[in-house]
Amino acid sequence: MEGCIFCKISKKEIPSHVVREDEATFAFLDIHPINPGHILVVPKKHEPDFWRLDEENYQALMGMVKTLSEMVDTKLHPKKVGLLVAGWDVPHGPPGRSVRWN
Secondary structure (H helix, E strand, C coil), X not given: CCCCHHHHHHCCCCCCCEEEECCCEEEXXXXXXXXXXXXXXXXXXXXXXXXXCCHHXXXXXXXXXXXXXXXXXXXXXXXCCCCCCCCCXXXXXXXXXXXXXX
């Protein structure tokens, strides 16, 4: 989607430090990491809400997260490997999208 930074990164239109990639997902290092090993994993399919992904893409996303979590634990030995599902800072969607809770 035009204007979506994650689509541009996964299409390699914007440079990133790629950690891993498959046909459905793209994983890269965060440019402002919270901790060493801070990796962003996004679906290649443009979808602002991860829970709206079809089952195949959702499972691919979570499978990649699991694989990378194991890799981070093995290579970096942190106290804990965590997972944060985010999307409010920089959504995988059009700029200016707002959330309504009603």
